[in-house]
Amino acid sequence: xxxxxxxxxxxxxxxxxxxxxxxxxxxxxxxxxxxxxxxxxxxxxxxxxxxxxxxxxxxxxxxxxxxxxxxxxxxxxxxxxxxxxxxxxxxxxxxxxxxxxxxxxxxxxxxxxxxxxxxxxxxxxxxxxxxxxxxxxxxxxxxxxxxxxxxxxxxxxxxxxxxxxxxxxxxxxxxxxxxxxxxxxxxxxxxxxxxxxxxxxxxxxx
Ligand SMILES: C[S@@+](CC[C@H](N)C(=O)[O-])C[C@H]1O[C@@H](n2cnc3c(N)ncnc32)[C@H](O)[C@@H]1O
Numbered sequence: 373x374x375x376x377x378x379x380x381x382x383x384x385x386x387x388x389x390x391x392x393x394x395x396x397x398x399x400x401x402x403x404x405x406x407x408x409x410x411x412x413x414x415x416x417x418x419x420x421x422x423x424x425x426x427x428x429x430x431x432x433x434x435x436x437x438x439x440x441x442x443x444x445x446x447x448x449x450x451x452x453x454x455x456x457x458x459x460x461x462x463x464x465x466x467x468x469x470x471x472x473x474x475x476x477x478x479x480x481x482x483x484x485x486x487x488x489x490x491x492x493x494x495x496x497x498x499x500x501x502x503x504x505x506x507x508x509x510x511x512x513x514x515x516x517x518x519x520x521x522x523x524x525x526x527x528x529x530x531x532x533x534x535x536x537x538x539x540x541x542x543x544x545x546x547x548x549x550x551x552x553x554x555x556x557x558x559x560x561x562x563x564x565x566x567x568x569x570x571x572x573x574x575x576x577x578x
Pocket of ligand 1 (some may be wrong): 373377419439440481
């Protein structure tokens with residue numbers, strides 16, 4: 373993690389009292405509700421202002437919400453309190469966090485494409501390790517087609533996700549859903565307008 377990246381996110385979240393990515397959960401995550409466990413532990417990776425972690429907690433899961441921005445996590449705590457849930461908040465760099473082995477029934481990564489390819493490999497290795505056998509990994513990210521839309525996400529093609537990339541990283545698990553789509557996104561001012569996204573649900577064998 374560079375200091376510049378950290379400062380940029382802190383500044384972005386400090387610029388408003390509102391929720392840059394909205395308070396409602398990501399649309400793909402909600403669409404995958406039928407594949408989520410009814411109970412157990414969930415990890416929300418780079419959960420920011422907490423919309424996804426809080427939603428998972430309202431479904432009865434014990435959630436760990438991981439992010440490096442204390443400003444975002446302060447907002448996430450307020451969101452959680454409003455919903456009457458209490459995720460555990462961990463302030464850490466998702467690339468180097470010590471992901472516990474087989475600790476979570478669900479690991480969720482929504483819009484974390486700040487990772488360059490070598491960092492992405494570290495992060496995904498940790499996420500894979502953290503899922504329990506039989507648990508699910510849910511990923512939502514932008515595809516390279518998003519560069520033409522400019523409605524959110526990084527403008528760095530190497531950081532964006534493709535179907536071959538996801539199959540290469542998670543194809544040894546059971547792919548339960550892999551959806552590439554263009555959607556009218558309304559997830560805060562940060563993700564607004566026609567968007568090219570891909571979503572994956574992979575289940576760890578065992
Ligand atoms: C685009 S936002 C998405 C937040 C959340 N997943 C959502 O969908 O609303 C990216 C998040 O990644 C966090 N972040 C960026 N780099 C990080 C890093 N190296 N370690 C931990 N969090 C990071 C930022 O603080 C921000 O909350």
